Amino acid sequence: xxxxxxxxxxxxxxxxxxxxxxxxxxxxxxxxxxxxxxxxxxxxxxxxxxxxxxxxxxxxxxxxxxxxxxxxxxxxxxxxxxxxxxxxxxxxxxxxxxxxxxxxxxxxxxxxxxxxxxxxxxxxxxxxxxxxxxxxxxxxxxxxxxxxxxxxxxxxxxxxxxxxxxxxxxxxxxxxxxxxxxxxxxxxxxxxxxxxxxxxxxxxxxxxxxxxxxxxxxxxxxxxxxxxxxxxxxxxxxxxxxxxxxxxxxxx
Amino acid sequence: xxxxxxxxxxxxxxxxxxxxxxxxxxxxxxxxxxxxxxxxxxxxxxxxxxxxxxxxxxxxxxxxxxxxxxxxxxxxxxxxxxxxxxxxxxxxxxxxxxxxxxxxxxxxxxxxxxxxxxxxxxxxxxxxxxxxxxxxxxxxxxxxxxxxxxxxxxxxxxxxxxxxxxxxxxxxxxxxxxxxxxxxxxxxxxxxxxxxxxxxxxxxxxxxxxxxxxxxxxxxxxxxxxxx
Numbered sequence: 001x002x003x004x005x006x007x008x009x010x011x012x013x014x015x016x017x018x019x020x021x022x023x024x025x026x027x028x029x030x031x032x033x034x035x036x037x038x039x040x041x042x043x044x045x046x047x048x049x050x051x052x053x054x055x056x057x058x059x060x061x062x063x064x065x066x067x068x069x070x071x072x073x074x075x076x077x078x079x080x081x082x083x084x085x086x087x088x089x090x091x092x093x094x095x096x097x098x099x100x101x102x103x104x105x106x107x108x109x110x111x112x113x114x115x116x117x118x119x120x121x122x123x124x125x126x127x128x129x130x131x132x133x134x135x136x137x138x139x140x141x142x143x144x145x146x147x148x149x150x151x152x153x154x155x156x157x158x159x160x161x162x163x164x165x166x167x168x169x170x171x172x173x174x175x176x177x178x179x180x181x182x183x184x185x186x187x188x189x190x191x192x193x194x195x196x197x198x199x200x201x202x203x204x205x206x207x208x209x210x211x212x213x214x215x216x217x218x219x220x221x222x223x224x225x226x227x228x229x230x231x232x233x234x235x236x237x238x239x240x241x242x243x244x245x246x247x248x249x250x251x252x
Numbered sequence: 253x254x255x256x257x258x259x260x261x262x263x264x265x266x267x268x269x270x271x272x273x274x275x276x277x278x279x280x281x282x283x284x285x286x287x288x289x290x291x292x293x294x295x296x297x298x299x300x301x302x303x304x305x306x307x308x309x310x311x312x313x314x315x316x317x318x319x320x321x322x323x324x325x326x327x328x329x330x331x332x333x334x335x336x337x338x339x340x341x342x343x344x345x346x347x348x349x350x351x352x353x354x355x356x357x358x359x360x361x362x363x364x365x366x367x368x369x370x371x372x373x374x375x376x377x378x379x380x381x382x383x384x385x386x387x388x389x390x391x392x393x394x395x396x397x398x399x400x401x402x403x404x405x406x407x408x409x410x411x412x413x414x415x416x417x418x419x420x421x422x423x424x425x426x427x428x429x430x431x432x433x434x435x436x437x438x439x440x441x442x443x444x445x446x447x448x449x450x451x452x453x454x455x456x457x458x459x460x461x462x463x464x465x466x467x468x469x470x471x472x473x474x475x476x477x478x479x480x
Contacts, residue, residue, distance in 0.1 A: 060442055062441070062442035062443055062444060063441070063442050065444060066441055066442075066444070130338070131342055131424070133424075136425060136439065136442065138439060138442065138443040139439065139442035139443050163426075164342045164424030164425070164426060165424055165425035165426070166424075166425075167420060167425070167438070167442070171420075174319075175424065178319055178320060178323050178325070179323050179324045179325050180319060180322075180323045180324065180339065180341045180342065181342075181424075
């Protein structure tokens, strides 16, 4: 079938308007990198159930902080920690009283090679690897938790020259998944679905080895008049979202 | 000044990386540029295009493919492992390789322009005086192409100093090995250490301006790229 250019343009334009009016309430969300997979699953249900559209940007929490402070158009912020949303709140950049913990993260020691990581994490003590990948501990809560685990296990000195840092948890995962690092500390949500580890081998790190990775959400100043922002926050607190969040290995 | 030891470590590392990269690029880039300037082969187009690719590709693309190629499952990584060298990702060597690829056009193109501008005549004259091709190259071409070499060195050095995406993808942020200034600035910003970020970023801005001023200011009326 041949379609003339002007006609195609007109159709595209019409489609664009049609979509716009159907989803009049978009909500711009800044999402911590570790929550990428769950929010994509939640977004589908959210759009179906409420008619609002969720537009997500993924990145490191510290980076989002800088962007939000400098006028980024985000309306809801799903952070990887609890201190950044609290900081934004104390600086008056959020809607008062909107802050809540949407998930508690679980740390996992993971290798892309099946059988490489044992179920007790003994592989760390054997120290036979060349590179151990973690997220940047200064900027990413999962990275900080990883260093706390190494501290607790008294392995900080032994692993010092072997640690490679990803800028966020996604990159820490990428170093392991491409085989460049034999193993690394990642978010369980990255390798976990429907109650089991999807590939490679992993040790789910016991929660007492590090401070809890409390992930807080908050409605930002820019979202205060957007009903979709409020709807999203309510949706995240609901049972349907909770089931999805849990299925990716988070606690609530 | 709130810069600490890790900041100075990053500055020194960046200087080392840029110097070594520039040196290697002059060695590798000169024959490539010479060939591109003189050849009539049909390969001239494709090779020129490959050399210019880093000008248009996002550093993330180059970094991503380097991460795969240099890694233990990649063809280069397999080769280096077979040679007993291990893999070079997360190492200074890896950054040098990445930087050579990334800054290649900034060295090759000014050199190629300089060589082209010399033309056939000086080479023919040298040949009639029975100068060997090597002799011609060192006694005639090199002195005539000197401005091109200066431009190429400055641009290659400066562009490597400004590298970020490739390092981020294959570096692993290791202090004194792969944590260069641009990554250090990114770290400071992410950790909300804005004072340190300002000092480093400001120094970088001043440095870059001075380098470009030296380049453009010293050769008024001539473009930095066509350097004859």
